[in-house]
Amino acid sequence: MTAPIPTSKRKYDLNFARWVRDNVAGGDKMNMCMQCGTCSGSCPIGTEMEDGPRKLFMMIRAGMKEEVLSSNSMWECTSCYRCVVRCPRGVPVTYLMQGLAALAAKEGYAPKVENNYFSKFFWMSASKLGKTDERLVPTAYYFSFGFVEGIKRSLANLKIALNMFKAGRMHIGMPHKIRDTKGLQAILAKAREIEDRS
Amino acid sequence: MSEETFEHKPGAYLCGGCGIKDALDMDALEQAVSGGMMVSNVKQSDSFCSGEGYETIKKDIESGEVNQAIIAGCSPRVMVQEFNALGGQIFRANLREQVIWQQPANHEDTQALATDNLRMATTQARKAEPPQAHWDGVTSLKLLVVGGGITGLKAAREASKTGAEVVIVEKTDKLGGWAAKWSKFIPETAPYREPQDNPVPALIKEVEEDDNITVMFNTIVERTEGGPGEFSCRLQTGSDTKWDVFGAVVLATGWRPYESEAQEKFGIGKTDGVITDIEMEEKLAAGELDGVKNIVFIIPGDTDRMVYSSGVSDKVAIKQAMQMVENDSDVMAYIIHEHFRSHGTAEEFYRSAQEKGIIFQRGEVKKIDSDRTVTVDDELLEQEIPMSGIDLVVISTGMVPNSTNIDLEPSEKNPETLCDDINPKAPIFTVNGEEVEDPDADIKSCREKAGEEPPLPGGPLLNLQYRQGPHVPILANGFADSHYICFPYETRRTGIYTAGPVRRAMTATEAMDDAMGATLKAIQAMREANEAKAVHPRAGDLSFPEFGLNICTKCRRCTVECPFGAIDEDPETDYPMINPTRCRRCGTCMGACPVSTISFKNYNPQQVSDMVSAGTEDCPPDKPRILVLACENDAYPAMDMAGIARREANPYMRVIPVRCLGSVTLLWVKTALEKGYDGIMLLGCKSGDDYQCHFVKGSGLAQERMGKVGETLQSMMMEEERVQVNEIAIADSERVTEILNTFGKQIEEIGLNPFKGF
Numbered sequence: 001m002t003a004p005i006p007t008s009k010r011k012y013d014l015n016f017a018r019w020v021r022d023n024v025a026g027g028d029k030m031n032m033c034m035q036c037g038t039c040s041g042s043c044p045i046g047t048e049m050e051d052g053p054r055k056l057f058m059m060i061r062a063g064m065k066e067e068v069l070s071s072n073s074m075w076e077c078t079s080c081y082r083c084v085v086r087c088p089r090g091v092p093v094t095y096l097m098q099g100l101a102a103l104a105a106k107e108g109y110a111p112k113v114e115n116n117y118f119s120k121f122f123w124m125s126a127s128k129l130g131k132t133d134e135r136l137v138p139t140a141y142y143f144s145f146g147f148v149e150g151i152k153r154s155l156a157n158l159k160i161a162l163n164m165f166k167a168g169r170m171h172i173g174m175p176h177k178i179r180d181t182k183g184l185q186a187i188l189a190k191a192r193e194i195e196d197r198s
Numbered sequence: 199m200s201e202e203t204f205e206h207k208p209g210a211y212l213c214g215g216c217g218i219k220d221a222l223d224m225d226a227l228e229q230a231v232s233g234g235m236m237v238s239n240v241k242q243s244d245s246f247c248s249g250e251g252y253e254t255i256k257k258d259i260e261s262g263e264v265n266q267a268i269i270a271g272c273s274p275r276v277m278v279q280e281f282n283a284l285g286g287q288i289f290r291a292n293l294r295e296q297v298i299w300q301q302p303a304n305h306e307d308t309q310a311l312a313t314d315n316l317r318m319a320t321t322q323a324r325k326a327e328p329p330q331a332h333w334d335g336v337t338s339l340k341l342l343v344v345g346g347g348i349t350g351l352k353a354a355r356e357a358s359k360t361g362a363e364v365v366i367v368e369k370t371d372k373l374g375g376w377a378a379k380w381s382k383f384i385p386e387t388a389p390y391r392e393p394q395d396n397p398v399p400a401l402i403k404e405v406e407e408d409d410n411i412t413v414m415f416n417t418i419v420e421r422t423e424g425g426p427g428e429f430s431c432r433l434q435t436g437s438d439t440k441w442d443v444f445g446a447v448v449l450a451t452g453w454r455p456y457e458s459e460a461q462e463k464f465g466i467g468k469t470d471g472v473i474t475d476i477e478m479e480e481k482l483a484a485g486e487l488d489g490v491k492n493i494v495f496i497i498p499g500d501t502d503r504m505v506y507s508s509g510v511s512d513k514v515a516i517k518q519a520m521q522m523v524e525n526d527s528d529v530m531a532y533i534i535h536e537h538f539r540s541h542g543t544a545e546e547f548y549r550s551a552q553e554k555g556i557i558f559q560r561g562e563v564k565k566i567d568s569d570r571t572v573t574v575d576d577e578l579l580e581q582e583i584p585m586s587g588i589d590l591v592v593i594s595t596g597m598v599p600n601s602t603n604i605d606l607e608p609s610e611k612n613p614e615t616l617c618d619d620i621n622p623k624a625p626i627f628t629v630n631g632e633e634v635e636d637p638d639a640d641i642k643s644c645r646e647k648a649g650e651e652p653p654l655p656g657g658p659l660l661n662l663q664y665r666q667g668p669h670v671p672i673l674a675n676g677f678a679d680s681h682y683i684c685f686p687y688e689t690r691r692t693g694i695y696t697a698g699p700v701r702r703a704m705t706a707t708e709a710m711d712d713a714m715g716a717t718l719k720a721i722q723a724m725r726e727a728n729e730a731k732a733v734h735p736r737a738g739d740l741s742f743p744e745f746g747l748n749i750c751t752k753c754r755r756c757t758v759e760c761p762f763g764a765i766d767e768d769p770e771t772d773y774p775m776i777n778p779t780r781c782r783r784c785g786t787c788m789g790a791c792p793v794s795t796i797s798f799k800n801y802n803p804q805q806v807s808d809m810v811s812a813g814t815e816d817c818p819p820d821k822p823r824i825l826v827l828a829c830e831n832d833a834y835p836a837m838d839m840a841g842i843a844r845r846e847a848n849p850y851m852r853v854i855p856v857r858c859l860g861s862v863t864l865l866w867v868k869t870a871l872e873k874g875y876d877g878i879m880l881l882g883c884k885s886g887d888d889y890q891c892h893f894v895k896g897s898g899l900a901q902e903r904m905g906k907v908g909e910t911l912q913s914m915m916m917e918e919e920r921v922q923v924n925e926i927a928i929a930d931s932e933r934v935t936e937i938l939n940t941f942g943k944q945i946e947e948i949g950l951n952p953f954k955g956f
Contacts, residue, residue, distance in 0.1 A: 013531075015530075032549070034558075035560065
C-alpha cells in the first residue's frame with residue numbers, strides 16, 4: 001500500500017474509487033459488481049450493518065470516502081464468506097471488507113462498533129500468548145465499557161463461566177501459552193515488515 | 199388467362215401409415231369417399247409418401263387418369279415437397295396430426311371427424327382449378343439500392359456476388375455514410391470483448407472495384423412506378439433525370455442524429471466540454487482527446503430517446519469509454535445510466551469494460567454545471583452525488599430513421615400507417631367473449647405518432663405511384679415498415695425491402711447483417727416476379743385474384759384494404775384492376791369483398807363455403823359442431839404441434855386452414871351458422887404495431903370485420919359468444935388446445951345452434 005490515500009477534504013472524491021481499485025486487496029474485482037445485492041441479501045448480520053456490501057461498493061464508486069471509511073459495515077463482517085460463495089461476478093467481498101477495515105484503522109477512522117474492542121483484546125492475547133485466554137479476553141472486553149458496565153456484563157455471563165469451569169474449559173492460575181512465544185513474535189515481526197514493504 | 203374449362207379428375211389416396219389404420223376404419227372411409235363424396239378412384243396404402251404407394255399416385259397422374267390427388271394422411275404441412283413433385287394439384291386431408299393424434303382410437307366421433315376432413319378435402323378439390331401464370335414476360339433482374347452507407351454498400355456487394363446488376367443511389371457525393379467516420383466498431387465477433395476495426399474503407403474499395411455495381415452520387419429517386427420486376431424509377435442527379443427499370447429495391451437510407459429538448463438541458467453546444475456521442479466519435483477518430491483524465495458518459499433514460507437508441511448508444515458508450523481507457527490507463531471513465539441495455543453478446547462487452555475499470559453508475563443526471571460538475575441522483579444510494587473534476591461529458595443521442603427525405607418538402611399525403619384502414623374502435627372478442635380493454639392502444643399510438651399529427655418531416659424517398667400514397671409505409675415512431683418479428687425486411691410494398699437503421703436503431707455491424715438479409719429477399723422477389731410467382735410467404739404461388747366485374751359494386755373495399763397496394767381503380771371504369779407482381783396472394787381482398795366476387799383459381803369464397811357445409815353434412819342433431827378457420831401460417835401449425843404433443847382436443851371441431859384471416863369472408867360465417875355449426879372460432883396472428891400477421895393487416899382487418907358479426911348474431915337471436923377471434927403464435931400449441939377446448943365447453947353451456955337440422 002504505497003500510494004497515499006486521496007487527501008482531499010471533499011465529501012465526494014472521484015479518485016477514491018481508483019485508489020481502492022489499486023490499493024485494497026480485491027479492489028480490482030470491485031468493478032465487476034453489478035449491484036445485484038446477492039451479497040447483502042446473503043449476509044447473516046446484514047441487518048447490523050449501516051450499509052451492506054452492495055451499497056458500500058456503490059459508495060466507493062461514487063467517491064464517498066468519508067462515509068465509506070467511517071461505516072461500521074466492514075467491522076461487522078464475521079468472514080463467513082457466504083457473499084464470496086454466492087457473488088455471481090466473482091467479487092471477493094470478504095477480502096474487500098477486511099481490506100477496507102484495515103484501511104479505516106490505518107487512516108484513524110475510529111470504528112464505532114463494540115467488536116473493535118473485542119478484536120483489540122483478542123489480538124493482545126493471541127499475539128502475546130499464542131492462545132486466547134477465556135478469562136482474560138472477555139473480562140478485558142467487558143471492562144472496556146467502564147467499571148459498572150464491566151461488572152454488569154461479567155455477572156450476566158457468570159453462569160456460563162461456572163459451567164465452563166466444570167467442563168474444564170477454564171482454569172485457575174496462569175494463562176496457558178504456546179511453547180515458543182519468541183518464535184511467534186518473530187513471525188509477526190516478519191509479517192509486519194512484509195506488509196510495510198508492499 | 200385460359201378460358202377453357204377444366205376437367206376435374208380427382209383421385210383419393212387413403213394412407214393407413216403412422217398408426218392411422220389402427221385408429222380408424224379405413225374401409226368405411228373408402229366407402230364414404232366413393233359413395234357420398236363421389237370420387238370413384240380411391241386407393242389405400244400403408245405409405246403414400248414413399249415406395250410403392252408414392253409410385254401409384256405418380257402413375258395415376260402421369261397417365262392422366264388423375265389430375266387432382268386428394269391425399270388423406272399426414273398434415274398438409276409435412277411431405278410438401280415430396281407430394282408437390284408429383285405434378286398435378288395436391289389436396290390434403292389431415293388424418294394424422296389433428297385426428298388420430300388428438301382423439302381416442304376407434305371412437306365414433308373420431309371416425310366422423312376423419313370422414314368430414316376427407317369430405318372437406320374432396321369438396322376443396324371439386325371447386326379448385328390449377329392456377330396459371332398471369333403473364334410470361336421476362337422482367338428486370340437489376341437491383342436498386344437507395345443509400346450508399348454501410349448498409350447500402352453491403353447490400354450492393356452481396357447482390358453483386360449473386361451475379362445481379364446493382365445501382366446504388368447516394369444522396370451525397372461520397373460513400374460510407376456515418377459508419378465511415380467511426381474510429382472503431384462495436385465487436386460483433388467472438389470473444390466480443392474489444393472494439394474492432396472499421397471495415398468500411400475496405401468495403402468501399404470492394405464496391406468501387408465491382409463491375410456489377412454502378413454508383414450514382416448526388417442522386418435521389420424522384421419517382422417510382424410499377425411493381426416488383428418492373429419498378430421504373432426516375433433518378434435525378436442535379437437537374438438531369440434518367441429513367442431506369444429495376445426488379446427490386448433495397449431501402450438503406452439510414453438515420454440522422456436525434457435531437458431533443460431533454461438533451462438541451464445538459465447544455466450540449468453551450469457548456470464547454472459537454473458533447474454528444476457522435477461528436478465524441480469524431481474526436482476519437484481525430485485523436486483530439488489528450489489531457490482528458492476524467493470522463494463521464496451519460497445515457498439519459500427518457501423514453502423518447504430510448505426508442506431511437508435501442509441499446510445502440512449503450513454499446514457506443516462502452517466502446518468509447520474503453521477506447522479512452524486503453525489510450526491512457528490514467529483515464530477514469532464513468533458511465534451513468536438510467537436503463538442500461540447491453541443485450542446479447544454485448545453482455546461480454548459490458549463485462550470486459552468492467553474488468554478494465556470502467557465504472558457504471560445507475561441514476562438520473564439532475565444537472566450539469568458550467569464547470570462540468572455532474573449531479574447524479576443515484577438510485578442505488580438514494581442520494582444526489584455531485585461528481586466534480588470532470589474533463590469531458592459525453593451525452594448519448596439516438597438514431598432517427600430516414601424514412602422520409604428531409605431535404606424535400608412534405609408531400610400532401612402522410613406515410614401510410616398500420617392503422618390507416620383498420621377501424622380502431624372495432625371490438626376484439628376473446629375466448630371468454632369479453633371485449634378487450636382498449637384493444638386499439640397500439641393502433642392509436644401509431645396513428646398519433648405517424649399519421650394525422652404531427653406529420654413526418656420531409657418528402658417521400660421513392661415517390662411511389664401507389665394509391666396508398668408516395669411514401670414507404672411506416673410503423674410507430676416513424677420507423678420504416680418491417681415485419682418486425684418474423685420477416686424483418688418485408689414491407690407493405692412488395693419488392694421493396696428495408697435494411698439497416700431505417701427500420702430500427704442498430705449498430706453498423708448489425709446493419710451489415712441486415713443488408714445481407716434484405717438483399718437475399720430482394721433477389722428472391724426479382725426472380726419470383728420473373729416467373730410470375732408470388733414472393734414470401736406464399737413463395738412460388740401462381741394464383742392471383744380475379745374479379746367478377748359483372749356483380750362488382752365498385753365499393754373500393756378491395757383497393758383500400760389491400761395491405762400491399764396491389765389493386766388500383768381503373769382510371770376509366772373505376773373497376774378494380776390488379777398489379778399482379780405486387781400481389782402476395784393473401785386474399786385480403788377476397789375477405790373484403792361484400793359481394794364475394796373476388797376469387798383465386800384454387801381458393802375462393804364458394805369453395806370454402808362448400809367446405810364449411812361439407813364439415814357438418816353428416817352431423818347428428820344432438821352433437822355439436824365447431825368451425826375453426828385457422829391461419830395456415832401460424833395457427834394451423836400450432837394445432838399440428840398440439841397433435842405431435844398428443845394433446846387431446848375437442849372432437850367436434852372442423853378445421854379449415856385459410857391463407858390469412860384477412861381472407862375470411864362473412865359468407866363463410868353465415869353459411870356456418872345456417873348449416874348448424876354451434877360456434878365459430880377464427881384463429882389468426884397477432885395484430886397491432888408488433889404484428890405477426892404474415893400479411894401485415896389481415897388479422898387486424900378480420901378482427902374488425904368480425905366485430906360487426908356480433909350485431910348480426912343478436913338480430914338472429916343468437917349469442918354473440920358463438921363467434922370468436924383469437925390471436926395465436928406458432929409456438930402456442932398448448933394455448934391453442936386450451937382455447938379451443940374452453941370454447942367447446944362454452945358452446946356446450948350455451949346450447950346447440952337453434953338452426954341445427956333445418
